[in-house]
Amino acid sequence: MKWSERFTKAGRGLAKAVGRYPLTLAFLLAAAIVNAMAIEDATILETTHNKLFAAFIVGAFLATLGQVIYEKIDGSTAKRWILSAVSAVLTGGYLWIIWGAPQFGMEIVVRTAALLSAIIIAIILVPSLKGKVNFNQSFLGAFKAFFIAGFFSGVIFAGLAIIIGAVDLLLFSVDEMLYAHTANIVFSLFAPIYFLSLIPNYWTAEEEIVDRTVACPRFLEILISNILIPLVSIFTVILVLYIGLNLRGEFWSENLIEPMLVSYSIVVIVIMFLSANLTNRFATLFRKVFPKVLIPLVVLQLVASVLKIGDVGLTHSRYYVIMYGVFAAVAGVVFSFLKPTKSSIIAMVFMAFSLLSTIPPVDAFGVSRRNQIGTLEQVLERNDMLVDGEIVPKADLPNDDKDMIINITEYIWRMGYTEDVSWLGPNFNYYNNFERTFGFKWDDFYNDGKMYRTFYRNQETAIDISGYDGLAHMRYFGENPKENLTDAVQIVHQGNTYELDWAIEGDVHNLILKDEAGNILASFDFNQVFVRFDAIEDMEEMRKGLTNEEATFEAVGNGADLKVIIESYEMYPTGRDSEEWSINSEFNALIDIKE
Known part of the structure; x- marks a missing residue:
């Protein structure tokens, strides 16, 4: 097929999608207009943009779902208008709910994401309900359309950006906002409409079009069968060996195991859907073996997640992790013991869980709010700190209880739940x-008598650079400073080039100045910084800002002198009761090269 014919066909597909999804286009256009207004006026971005944009995106998805349902029932024009009206009313209801919120915060974002996830799966599921395709095929068709639309949209935006840049460089000045407006049009309007144009009406489309839509391209088949499945197989062996070798008490509280198992199960489930209709040996073996491997691994993830509730209570994120674990276990059972055509059960469970997590009183945020407040009350009462509805400050607590109080209080304050806690009050500020409220500091970490430390130089006082030949801004960061230090800095003085670099051997961390021949002219032992700040106990004074004298260190060398002036310094333990500490420091190095 010639390029002109392909272009014409794509144009016809877009025009058909516009006629097929008019309400979806209207919501997308409204979202693009709101984006354009926010690009031109940042105050809109801070006030109403997020709420309006989210509402219009939800509306676009609801309108798409309404059209898919209409095509499924093969109804009259009146039914189409009814479904469109329902979509508009639901969108208005969503906007009304979020409009009263003081800000577009975490709770609205997560609820919206869960709602959109359910709607997206419903859009994919409806064509598989007694239609020409099953859910696996519908999922594959949507998967392909998503990446095709994303690829072409990216290419189009890159081409337009190059054209705009060429005009700006060669002809006349172009407003920089034009790039943002172009991205808005391409990704808010073109990309979703092009995506919809790639999804046919499965009930009325020709058999050839349906087969082509749900067929797995050779490239994707090779990618899944010869690359993804072998990689997942190797990772599975490593994961099983790791679990088998480390299955002990500490294993269940490690921060690594939970996200690793969640990520693994997501990859396996997606590959199961994509490979459901493949007949090659790798895909067939994968479908037989991996669902049965998935079930015990998901159970381990669930156990790890539930055990973590005892450490930090039930937050909304852990609510979703546990809910996902249950969903993944259901998916493993369905994949293991039911026919591939029954995979729509998995989609229905996912939709049910997503919607359940947004409906009070069993929603993620309602449950987590009650759990966190209740857990905090238990810890306070256990330590006789909550008496007659008032908090009694107390510093002599077990470290684990301090951790609980610090973490839960920070979560309650960050999520805006303090107004629901009478003994904290709506005006409570965590920092x-x-x-004053609890009797100890939120940023105290007790580790061999050491505390979390943070210092900053008082920026109101300028640095005197008189008498020095160069200034370099550098940093020292991380547990393994060899991987996180600033690259070497070159200084040119009177035609000669000098280099300021690091020399680290074991616990010795030196900042050195070398000449072109590699001779060391000056060396500063950065451990001096550690020792000075580790010895400071008056944290309140240091939080006011270091004076230049308190932040300055000097080293005299044979061929040059160095002065190090700390701009910021943070020291914190790598974990609870860990003996290792991380350092994060930024500083200026002044160089005086002797004649």
Whole structure:
């Protein structure tokens, strides 16, 4: 097929999609207009943009779902208008719910994401309900359309950006906002409409079009069978060996195991859907073996997630992790013991869980709010700190209880739940009121008598650079400073080039100045910084800002002198009761090269 014919066909597909999804286009256009207004006026971005944009995106998905349902029932024009009206009313209801919120915060974002996830799966599921295709085929068709639309949209935007840049460079000045407006049009309008144009009406489309839509391209088949499945197989062996070798008490509280198992199960489930209709040996073996491997691994993830509730209570994120674990276990059972055509059960469970997590009183945020407040009350009462509805400050607590109080209080304050806690009150500020309320500091980490430390130089005082030949801004960061230090800095003085670099051997961390021949002219032992700040106990004074004298270190060498002036310094333990500490420091190095 010639390029002109392909272009014409694509144009016809877009025009058909516009006629097929008019309400979806209207919502997308409204979202693009709101984006354009926010690009031109940042105050809109801070006030109404997020709420309006989210509502219009939800509306676009609801309108698409309404059209898919209409095509499924093969109804009259009146039914189409009814479904469109329902979509518009639901969109208005969603906007009304979020409009009263003081800000577009975490709770609205997560609820919206869960709602959109359910709608997306419903859009994919409806064509598989007694239609020409099953859910696996519908999923594959949507998967292909998503990446095709994303690829072409990216290419189009890149081409337009190059054209705009060429005009700006060669002809006349172009407003920089034009790039943002172009991206808005391409990704808010073109990309979703092009995506919809790639999904046919499965009930009325010709058999050839349906087969082509749900067929797995050779490239994708090779990618799944010869690359993804072998890689997942190797990772599975490594994962099983790791679990088998480390299945002990500490294993269940490690931060690594939970996200690793969640990520693994997501990959396996997606590959199961994509490979459902493949007949090659790798895909067939994968479908037979991996669902049965998935079930015990998901159970381990669930156990690890439930055990973590005892450490930090039930947050909304852990609510979703546990809910996902249950869903993954159901998916493993369906894949293991039911026919591939029954995979729509998995989609229905996912939709049910997604919607359940947004409906009070069993929603993620309602459950987590009650659990966190209740857990905090238990810890306070256990330590006789909550008496007659008032908090009694107390510093002599077990470290684990301090951890619980610090973490839960921070979560409650960050999520805006303090107004639901009478003994904290709506005006409680975690950073300013914590120590006065509970009797100890929120940023205290007890580790061999050491505390979390943070220092900053007082920026109101300028640095005197008189008498020095160069200044370099550098950093020292991380547990393994060899991987996180600033690259070497070159200084040119009177035609000669000098290099300021690091020399690290074991616990010795030196900042050195070398000449062109590699001779060391000056060396500063950065351990001096550690020792000075580790010895400071008056944290309140240091939080006011270091004076230049307190932040300055000097080293005298044979061929040059160095002065190090700390701009910021943070020291924190790598974990609870860990003996290792991380350092994060930025500083200026002044160089005086002797004649």
